Amino acid sequence: MMKRFMTWKKLAAVSALLLLGGALKAQRPNIVLIISDDHAFQAISAYGNKQIKTPGIDRLAKEGALFSNAYVTNSLCGPSRASILTGTYSHVNGFKDNVNFNFDFNQGSFAKVLQTAGYQTAWVGKMHLGDSIPQGLDYYSILPDQGQYYNPDFIQTGNKTRQYTGYVTDIITDVAEDWLEHRDASKPFCLVIGHKATHRTWMPALEDLGRYDDIRFDLPQDFYDDYSTRKAAAVQDMTIAKTMRMAHDLKIYEPGDSLAIENSVKRMTAEQKQKWFAYYATIKADLDAQAPKGKALTEWKFQRYMRDYLATAASLDRNISKTLDYLDEKGLSKNTLVIYMSDQGFYMGEHGWFDKRFMYEESFRTPMVMRFPGVLRPGRVISDYVMNIDLAPTFIEMAGAPVPERMQGRSFLPLLQNKKYASRKALYYHYYENGEHSVSPHFGVRTTRYKLIRFYNKVESWELFDLQKDPRELKNIYEEPEMAAVVASLKKQLLEEIRHYGDEDAAVIFNKRI
DSSP, X not given: OHHHHHHHHHHHHHHXXXXXXXXXXXXXXXXXXXXXXXXOGGGOGGGTOSSOOOHHHHHHHHHSEEESSEEOSSOSXXXXXXXXXXXXXXXXXXXXXXXXXXXXXXXXXXHHHHHHTTOEEEEEEOOOSOSSOOOSOXXXXXXXXXXXXXXXXXXXXXXXXXXXXXXHHHHHHHHHHHHHHHSOTTSOEEEEEEOOTTOTTOOOOGGGTTTTTTOOOOOOTTTTOOOTTOHHHHHOOOBTTTTSOTTTTTOOOOTTTGGGTXXXXXXXXXXXXXXXXXXXXXXXXXXXXXXXXXXXXXXXXXXXXXXXXXXXXXXXXXXXXXXXXXXXXTTOGGGEEEEEEESSOOOSSGGGBOSOOSSSHHHHBOOEEEXXXXXSOTTEEEOSOEEGGGHHHHHHHHTTOOOOTTOOSOOOHHHHTTOOOOOOSOEEEEEOOOSXXXXXXXXXXXXXXXXXXXXXXXXXXXXXXXXXXXXXXXXXXXXXXXXXXXHHHHHHHHHHHHHHHTOHHHHHHHTSOO
8 A cells, every 4th residue: 555655656746747847848938039130239329339229229238138249150141140040160050151052951950959849930031041941940931042122022931932012121020920920829939030131232211211311420440441460451342432332332323224233122113212212312412512532432432331221220120129019018028038139240331341251350249139037137238258159059958958969059048047157268260251352261269358360262361469459450460579479379279269169171271381
């Protein structure tokens, strides 16, 4: 009789544990990851921009946390998304650049792990991982390649194409909300919202045209950088002065050529075109009246770039607010982690540039803010190093699933919970693309004080920066005799990072004498 009693007691205990496990499982947090394209942290008021306001992004930072040291593994659109999805560096996931590679969806991803763990998974908007059919997603509605700003096409579940009328940022938010409305409410969900904004050619929504025309934006201190100590920077081709195109980028149209400039313009309705061309006609008339030349023209281009870029970002911020409002109204906020980040940083005139790619701070570092009620104390500023490869293991740990050994990122969930967390002491980076904007491939290591970079292929050189003394990275001190010990120490650390992440190509280049 006693044995039978003990048996039933054990069964009761097991049942209680199972019920507790089921309760925990039911409480697993939802995840909403909002990824923009090329959105600079310098273009966000929460990160210190005093000339504009970004209330949607700032709201996330105020109600949750702002990450002041979030970085990417490879500052390029597709490769960054591949690293976010897989939790691995480009040499592991195989998607090294936007030109020569197509993402292999047969490999592991956080979406697949979460789906197996009982989550509903969806991706809406820009994915930019090639032409393969996505895996690990219960639903997808994604832009083909870069997508279009106006009246865009979407490739939806089952590989069906549908065109929508309107502005892409608004449409992406509406499609995401529609999926949330029709999901299985009994299951936790993971939704990725991928925005096209603020990718070149920076086409604002019609309601935002001229939003910042009354502001004269401050010229970056290093706008007229001469690149005197940096060989790779000296040969790049992404300056506002020479590379930014009047028609394609700044919409200064000449008679007869306007409809051939940008696919999104050709897709506009007659009413959209009327408003678009009427606005930019006034800009051209103003330019013709001023007739600036030399530095005056370059600075005029900078102002136009800033105004179009930031006006494009205005819709992005507005739609982030809309997504947060939806979650609040539907009672989902209390159990939903919301993260906003860009796929990388971007140059807003620093060094005289636009675009990204370099390991210099403006493109290497990315904005990231998040809200996680009940876990994250509102208003936190987190200065620990985190990378885009850390998102996948963080999501998986939150879901209570085992993190695959292949993933190279580290979960920062303990950091959010104020638990013991082994923060990174160094960051490793590797950019591969050899051609676009004449940026030479390179890899390197960043510590709290120094950054060591090895350029190869187009330019063969080393660069070293003391970030404490030279935060804008203007003076390469690699060759200075007094830095020999620092160089030796950083090279050792760089090689350790290369070996840790198994980057065999970098190991070969590292040992090559130049």
